[in-house]
């Protein structure tokens with residue numbers, strides 16, 4: 159039997175503005191180690207909200223989440239921030255790189271945040287991740303000066319720097335032209351082939367078809383038997 163790296167049980171989430179509204183309805187799912195999973199569904203069905211819960215960025219919900227054998231639900235924010243930085247790599251539609259820092263510095267940042275002091279080793283590791291994204295030649299350029307597709311590749315390198323157990327990506331190709339979207343989806347597929355666990359939210363059916371499993375969401379509920387037999 160395969161090992162579940164992430165287990166979510168009965169996640170419910172409410173928003174209160176402009177009025178009380180249940181966006182997630184007892185969502186349960188299990189992600190196996192090495193799985194490449196996509197979450198699809200109409201705009202507003204709750205995909206990003208679910209990913210934010212799974213990524214521990216949003217802690218205001220009912221239900222429980224276990225990641226890597228740790229019950230993250232209820233952990234104090236300080237512990238959670240460290241856990242997140244160590245175990246989860248994020249890629250967003252808008253990459254949130256620091257434009258006045260170089261590509262290399264952006265990639266190094268999550269490792270420095272862990273308090274590792276061996277800066278040359280971190281730099282070498284960051285360069286390796288940039289090389290993996292074929293971005294090493296741009297390492298010393300300010301990230302704000304790179305193209306959207308290049309910035310997204312730097313964002314993926316940054317997500318990989320602490321060798322996370324899970325990579326989560328919220329519409330990683332959503333903001334890119336078709337050529338750059340193809341580059342990013344190929345990179346993610348290659349990372350999946352290398353046995354990384356990846357969860358993506360996407361509107362792109364072709365991209366989703368390349369993942370191991372598509373989870374369909376409708377109005378805050380999952381449409382498939384999300385737990386593997």
Ligand SMILES: Nc1ncnc2c1ncn2[C@@H]1O[C@H](COP(=O)(O)OP(=O)(O)OP(=O)(O)O)[C@@H](O)[C@H]1O
Nearest residue numbers: 173174175176181200201202203204205206207208
């Ligand atoms: N902070 C918030 N406060 C109130 N309502 C919110 C908030 N964030 C999201 N919502 C609402 O919750 C619902 C789900 O939003 P969510 O962003 O998760 O959907 P989505 O499926 O990811 O949509 P899209 O595909 O357009 O990104 C939407 O109706 C949205 O308007």
